[in-house]
Amino acid sequence: MKTFFGFSLVLLVFVMIGAAPVRADDEKFSKQQLDQMLAPIALYPDDLLSNVLMASTYPLDVVEAQRWRSVPGNASLQGDALVDALKSKDWDPSIKALVQFPDVLKMMSDQLDWTQNLGNAFLAQQDQVMDQVQFLRSKADSSGHLKSNSQQTVKQQDGAYVIRSANPDTVYVPVYEPSVVYGTWWYPDYPPYYWGYPGAVFTDGFFWGATGIAIAGGIWGWNHWDWHNRRIDIDANRWNRIDVNRRNISNNVWKHDPKHRGDLRRGDKNFNRADIERRLHDGNRPDAKKKFEHSAQLPNSARNISKAKTGAARSAHARGGSAAKKFEKRGGGRATRPATHFKKPAVQHRGAGRRGRRR
Secondary structure (H helix, E strand, O other): OHHHHHHHHHHHHHHHHHHHHHHHHHHHHHHHHHHHHOOOOOOOOHHHHHHHHHHHHOHHHHHHHHHHHHHHHOOOOHHHHHHHHHHOOOOOOOHHHHOOOHHHHHHHHHHHHHHHHHHHHHHHHHHHHHHHHHHHHHHHHHOOOOOOOEEEEEEEEEEEEEEEOOOOOOOOOOOEEEHOOOOOOOOOOOOOOOOOOOOEEEEEEOOOOOOOEEOOHHHHEEEEEEEOOOOOEEOOOHHEEEEEEEEOOOOOEEEOOOOOOOOOOOOOOOOOOHHHHHHHHHOOOHHHHHHHHHHHOOOOOOOOOOHHOOOOOEEEEEOOOOOOOEEEEEOOOOOOOOOOOOOOOOOOOOOOOOOOEEE
């Protein structure tokens, strides 16, 4: 009996050790899924892209900040006034940086399932995410759509595509059609995410808007990409001045703060929009109820957020913001049911008053 028990225990440990890598691999996103979810942001200027990826790891902060920014008295804040108003917030510096871009923040809040998947991917597969960003940029370059212009400069440094704002004090947020700027999409069963944009007039697949965003230096420019080492470098002193209500850091390489993520665990497949409403209003987020009492409810309440691999995440074709005809393929290779339409963002870029059309 003792021999049998000992053998069983050894076998159980062996099975558990052997099964662990399988579960870890199963939680990862494939290249198809990474290309799909990164398609709408891979051509953002580097500074904006880094903040979007870091911010996506704190989805509760994203929702809270978007609601705060949508309040009329906060929506008009710019420059030093905005920096001062954000000092009392305990949001991650990446979230504070994105408050300057209400359309981007709203997109991340409205498409919360995509945002959470993006954050999970960046936490678990940072190297691969950065590699696929570069791959997508190379596809846009090969198709002739990644170029320097009056809004941005595009250069190759040490084998990496670097996109910077033409004017460091002004950032333009590109809205673009993936099927145009990247060329024919290479994964037909994994069409790229795209939600369209009301009033956008596309030229060669891009819409830039009439004006850019004037940057508030107090919450911007504290990080930059190290594409070669696949990391985000930060200015720790500037970070600490922005992040006055939380932790001081000394490391000059960005690291996620799991404590600030709250009780939202990575890969939590039972996490849904109703949970967000509860968590934002309960004791897990101090004073949350007071902050949101004049805010609207989250759209599509109670829709489960899960990995794209499960078939729950949806993506849209690049024309007119229509939804994809298929979900992603499941692990067995069978396509799941047709997707429903996404709700287009309600807030327009500056200067986007014209009816959308393509030139």
